[in-house]
Amino acid sequence: MINVVVVGGGWAGCAAALAAAKAGAQVVLLERTDLLLGTGLVGGIFRNNGRFTAAEEAIAMGGGDLFVAMDANSRHRGIHFPGHSHASFYDVTTMEPLVKKILQNYGIDVRSRTRVANVVKYRKKIQYLVNDNDEIIQGDAFVDTTGTSGPMGNCLKYGNGCAMCILRCPTFGPRVSITAKADVKEIIGKKADGSYGAMSGSCKINKDSLRPELKDQLEKEGMVVIPLPENLKKTGMLGKKACSQYAIADYAENIVLIDTGHAKLMTPFFPLDALRTIPGLERARYEDPYSGGVGNSIRYLGMAPCSHSLKVDGVDNLFCAGEKAGIMVGHTEAVVTGLLAGHNAVRCCLDMQYLELPSELAAGDFIAFIHEQMTTEEGLRLRYTFSGSVYFERMKKLELYSSQRGEVNDRVTKTNLTDIYNTCLV
Amino acid sequence: MLNKLLMSCIDINSPYCPCLLSQTNHCTFCSHLKGELVCDCNWSGVCILYEKQWQQKKPRWTNDADSPVRLESDTEFIIKQKIAEHTYLLEIEVLPALAQSLAKCGSFIFMRRPSDQQFYHFPVGVMKVDGNNIQVVIEGAGPKSSRLFTDGNRQVLVRGPYFNGIFGQPWIDNVDNGKILLIAGGMGQPPAVPIARKLLTNGNSVKAILAPGKIGTVFIAAELAVLGIQVQEVTSMRQFGMHALAEILADPEACPELIVSAGPDSQHYGIIAAMQAAGVNLPMAATNNTTMCCGEGICGSCERLTRNNSRVRTCKVQADFSQFIQE
Numbered sequence: 010m011i012n013v014v015v016v017g018g019g020w021a022g023c024a025a026a027l028a029a030a031k032a033g034a035q036v037v038l039l040e041r042t043d044l045l046l047g048t049g050l051v052g053g054i055f056r057n058n059g060r061f062t063a064a065e066e067a068i069a070m071g072g073g074d075l076f077v078a079m080d081a082n083s084r085h086r087g088i089h090f091p092g093h094s095h096a097s098f099y100d101v102t103t104m105e106p107l108v109k110k111i112l113q114n115y116g117i118d119v120r121s122r123t124r125v126a127n128v129v130k131y132r133k134k135i136q137y138l139v140n141d142n143d144e145i146i147q148g149d150a151f152v153d154t155t156g157t158s159g160p161m162g163n164c165l166k167y168g169n170g171c172a173m174c175i176l177r178c179p180t181f182g183p184r185v186s187i188t189a190k191a192d193v194k195e196i197i198g199k200k201a202d203g204s205y206g207a208m209s210g211s212c213k214i215n216k217d218s219l220r221p222e223l224k225d226q227l228e229k230e231g232m233v234v235i236p237l238p239e240n241l242k243k244t245g246m247l248g249k250k251a252c253s254q255y256a257i258a259d260y261a262e263n264i265v266l267i268d269t270g271h272a273k274l275m276t277p278f279f280p281l282d283a284l285r286t287i288p289g290l291e292r293a294r295y296e297d298p299y300s301g302g303v304g305n306s307i308r309y310l311g312m313a314p315c316s317h318s319l320k321v322d323g324v325d326n327l328f329c330a331g332e333k334a335g336i337m338v339g340h341t342e343a344v345v346t347g348l349l350a351g352h353n354a355v356r357c358c359l360d361m362q363y364l365e366l367p368s369e370l371a372a373g374d375f376i377a378f379i380h381e382q383m384t385t386e387e388g389l390r391l392r393y394t395f396s397g398s399v400y401f402e403r404m405k406k407l408e409l410y411s412s413q414r415g416e417v418n419d420r421v422t423k424t425n426l427t428d429i430y431n432t433c434l435v
Numbered sequence: 436m437l438n439k440l441l442m443s444c445i446d447i448n449s450p451y452c453p454c455l456l457s458q459t460n461h462c463t464f465c466s467h468l469k470g471e472l473v474c475d476c477n478w479s480g481v482c483i484l485y486e487k488q489w490q491q492k493k494p495r496w497t498n499d500a501d502s503p504v505r506l507e508s509d510t511e512f513i514i515k516q517k518i519a520e521h522t523y524l525l526e527i528e529v530l531p532a533l534a535q536s537l538a539k540c541g542s543f544i545f546m547r548r549p550s551d552q553q554f555y556h557f558p559v560g561v562m563k564v565d566g567n568n569i570q571v572v573i574e575g576a577g578p579k580s581s582r583l584f585t586d587g588n589r590q591v592l593v594r595g596p597y598f599n600g601i602f603g604q605p606w607i608d609n610v611d612n613g614k615i616l617l618i619a620g621g622m623g624q625p626p627a628v629p630i631a632r633k634l635l636t637n638g639n640s641v642k643a644i645l646a647p648g649k650i651g652t653v654f655i656a657a658e659l660a661v662l663g664i665q666v667q668e669v670t671s672m673r674q675f676g677m678h679a680l681a682e683i684l685a686d687p688e689a690c691p692e693l694i695v696s697a698g699p700d701s702q703h704y705g706i707i708a709a710m711q712a713a714g715v716n717l718p719m720a721a722t723n724n725t726t727m728c729c730g731e732g733i734c735g736s737c738e739r740l741t742r743n744n745s746r747v748r749t750c751k752v753q754a755d756f757s758q759f760i761q762e
Contacts, residue, residue: 126477141478160474162467162484171485182478189475197472205472310473 010035011358011435014138014148015351016125016187019047020340021331022154023108024075024347025354029152030115031071032355033435037146038117039138041124042181045112046105047156048306049340050175051213051297053269055079056086057096059395059404060341061412062371069421071431072348078107084268085231091265092397095412098231101213102270124182128190133325135191141182150354153187153321153329154347157198157309160184167206169304172278174209175297176306188313188333193323196383198309198336199390206310207392210338212278212301213271214293223289224272233266235290241283271296277305309336309392312383317376318363319350328354335379338394345372348430355434367424371409375400444751445541445599447479451505453487454751456732463732463752504731506533508593509549512583519650521575522622523584524562529593531567536596538564540629541604544571544595545730548582555579556592558727560600562625569593572625574650597730599749600626602756603720606693611637613692616683617664618706620672621648623698624655626722630695631659641665642691644679646672648698672698677705684713696721696756707757721756725749 013029015022018040026038044050055076056064064076079099080086088096112119126141138146158164160183161171176184189195197205216224227233242261264287267273281302285291295301313329314322321327330350331343349372353363366373375393378400382388393400404410411417421427444463446452453462462468465483466475476483508529516524537544547556557579563570575581583591601607607630615634619627624645634641642665645653656666669675683689694710694717696703703721710717725737732751739747741758 124478160476160478160482162465162474162476162482165482165484165488166467170488171482179482183474183476 011150011355012037012148013150013152013351013354013358014039014146015152015154016138017041017047017154017156017331017333018045018119018121019154019156019331019343020049020052020075021333021343021347021350022047022152023112024072024344025152025154025328025330025351026112026117026119027074027115028072028348028351028430029355030112030117030351031430031433032352033433034355034358036115036117036351037148038112038119039123039125039140039146040119040121041184042177043121044105044175045109045119045121048175048209049343050101050105051209051211051273052340053098053101053273054093054267054339054396055097055099055341057093057396059371059401059410060339061095062404062410062417063341063345063375063395065411065414065417066370066372066421067345067348067430069418070348070426071428072344074111075108075344078111079104082107084270088231090232090267091234091263098267098269100270122181125185125187127185128187130191130324133323135187135324135327138187149358150326150328151187152347152350152354153313153327153333154331154343154350155184155186155333157311157332158184158306159186159310163206163310164304164307167204167310168208168307169278172298172300172304172306174299174306186311186313186333187327188321188324188329189311191321191324191327193313193321195311196314196389198312198392201390203390206307208277208307209305210275210277212274212276212298212305213269213296214266214274214290214301215296216268216270216272218292218294219272220289220291227266227268227272231268234263235266235287236263237261238286241286274301278303308332312336315380316363317365317373317380318353319346319376320353320357320363326354326357328357335376335383336389336392337375337379338392339396341396342375342394346376349376352430359434361434364429366426369420369424370426371395371404374404374407374409378403443477443479443753445604445753446751447483448481449598452481453483453490454731455504457483457487461732463748503594505594505596506530506536508533510591510593511589512591513589515570518572518654519652522572522650523575524570524572524654526568526570527591527593528568533593533595534564534567534569537561537569539596539598540607540626540633541598541601542595542629543597543600544569544593545597546571546573546583546591546593547579548588549590549592551582554728555582556594558597558730560626560722562628572622574622594730597750599751599753600723601630601720602723602749602754603695603718604753606718607633607695607720610634610639610693613639614690615639615641615693615695616680616691617641617643617695618672618676618680618698618702619643619655619696620646620676620698620702621650623648623696623702623722624653627695627697628655628658630697630720631662631664634695635662635664642683643667644669644672644676646670646676646698648672672702673705677709680706680709681713684709684715690715691717693717694719698722700724700762703756704761719756723749
């Protein structure tokens with residue numbers, strides 16, 4: 010019996026747990042809070058731009074369960090909003106229990122309210138994890154999907170303080186990096202101005218606090234663009250954002266609201282008094298983070314140095330995915346890397362050669378490109394995503410971008426990776 | 436859980452945290468306040484960096500050399516009892532707030548004559564708090580403590596509260612309905628009293644072995660017996676006390692869940708040796724006997740080295756006594 014332990018129940022952790030279970034392992038998924046999906050609970054946008062290609066690749070490779078679930082739970086499909094085409098918006102208010110069910114159906118032991126506090130290593134292998142009740146969690150291979158925010162002190166030092174975001178550190182305790190606890194020196198990302206970290210790029214407004222006709226329009230069309238009054242136009246905030254695909258001029262001129270169950274506002278934070286001067290938002294209040302008028306969570310403060318197979322450098326049985334694995338943004342990116350890390354964790358236990366995704370696939374090129382970028386000072390100041398910014402430009406240039414399911418399937422077939430994630434290795 | 440608490444600062448979540456150490460990146464707990472780049476603390480339930488931001492304006496952080504860091508009472512003491520030559524039980528009336536904050540085992544104060552310089556003050560464990568009165572036992576041994584009694588002086592300046600008088604405080608706080616062995620010798624007797632009271636409130640059954648130690652008298656036996664503790668008096672801890680301990684450790688029926696050692700370091704080490712000889716490894720709480728000058732983690736006089744080569748400022752930081760390197 011092969012035991013894989015995944016730490017962190019965000020989209021990356023859920024995908025890693027799923028892939029490891031499909032490959033034949035006994036999987037334990039440890040989550041610090043009482044909800045899965047992590048910052049994906051404030052997400053919602055997928056299949057926009059190159060994410061369509063990446064999602065279809067994952068489906069063709071047999072790791073589509075989570076994308077199928079998102080599709081089934083979408084509020085809107087095929088939406089165009091500034092800079093983005095054919096986007097779908099899953100409903101953040103109902104997504105979590107659905108994902109939990111899927112994982113449990115695969116026999117994954119999902120343990121919520123379990124905060125890992127320490128790692129015990131012998132030579133270059135992790136022997137076991139210790140939670141903050143001093144209980145031991147053993148495994149043969151481990152996947153670190155703990156994200157890159159760390160505890161709330163980081164948000165204070167590099168941001169505007171704790172904004173009471175979905176991470177809920179004061180309640181459930183600080184996030185701990187498995188990689189850091191295993192004595193691996195982590196990489197720190199930077200903002201455009203060279204300061205450390207980046208602020209999460211969106212917040213949620215309670216839909217019922219919008220003017221009724223604005224709410225109706227939002228629910229009908231999936232998104233609304235509202236031009237900003239002259240005095241509120243500012244471009245300084247964009248450089249602080251984690252999600253550079255939305256750091257475009259359109260977002261400095263307008264506010265963009267997206268219907269993900271709440272009204273998603275595509276800006277890290279927006280002072281409430283100023284927000285309420287915008288027509289239709291006179292009574293707006295924030296849903297997530299609660300203090301969205303002041304700030305948001307800070308990210309990219311601890312990324313694991315890792316290979317293209319997503320094995321963490323310097324530890325023989327530790328893999329990573331999502332933001333932990335590189336300066337990437339979004340849950341499509343998290344799921345794609347999560348699948349690979351979980352799958353390779355099983356290969357690690359079987360002494361098999363690790364899977365690396367070839368550069369003929371968007372996901373393969375993406376991982377290799379980020380790792381290359383992270384070796385440079387300029388590269389550490391950018392964010393990478395299939396949905397925009399630097400990487401989407403590259404995708405188009407290399408002709409990796411496709412919004413045709415058949416075309417993506419053919420590519421995956423050519424690389425002999427069809428249904429690879431559906432293959433039981435044990 | 437307890438092991439986690441064992442290496443944390445006793446002042447966390449008190450009005451005295453964050454302290455002066457956080458001003459210069461020497462906090463013993465918070466990585467940011469040690470000058471590191473990112474969070475890496477052993478979560479205690481509060482974020483010290485946050486506390487520092489919100490409590491920034493503390494009067495005690497002004498640059499006035501004379502402003503007190505903790506509470507101070509300029510008051511008089513009464514000698515309640517002469518326990519031995521040069522050893523007295525004193526009663527002191529202090530500020531209500533100070534008395535209240537000392538009603539916790541492990542609490543201690545600093546005392547000096549109000550007219551003397553700062554460097555005369557010395558630490559004393561609190562034996563009892565009764566209303567606004569506190570009781571302490573003092574052996575007038577060195578230049579500081581003797582000063583208190585010269586020329587018939589009765590004036591005293593009391594500064595407190597300080598909390599780290601016992602290593603292994605979390606065990607004492609969290610053990611319930613267990614068997615406890617309390618070993619107290621000489622000047623370890625006064626702090627043993629509040630420890631015994633605390634253990635009894637948690638429904639533990641306590642057995643005590645008492646020895647006169649260097650001061651030559653056992654003076655808490657009656658008080659412990661009244662509390663319902665089974666007291667065994669021995670004339671010498673080294674000769675007879677350790678022998679009694681060995682018998683207890685050898686008997687699985689009598690073996691306690693926790694040993695509390697109140698006395699000199701030689702007694703603590705004797706108990707550790709007895710446990711090793713008996714092949715048992717029990718948690719042990721032990722009185723903190725390190726030399727202290729400031730009590731605020733600044734001066735370093737109380738620093739001790741542990742087996743994993745970390746230096747612990749024992750006036751503030753909890754630790755497992757058995758982890759200290761024997762000096």
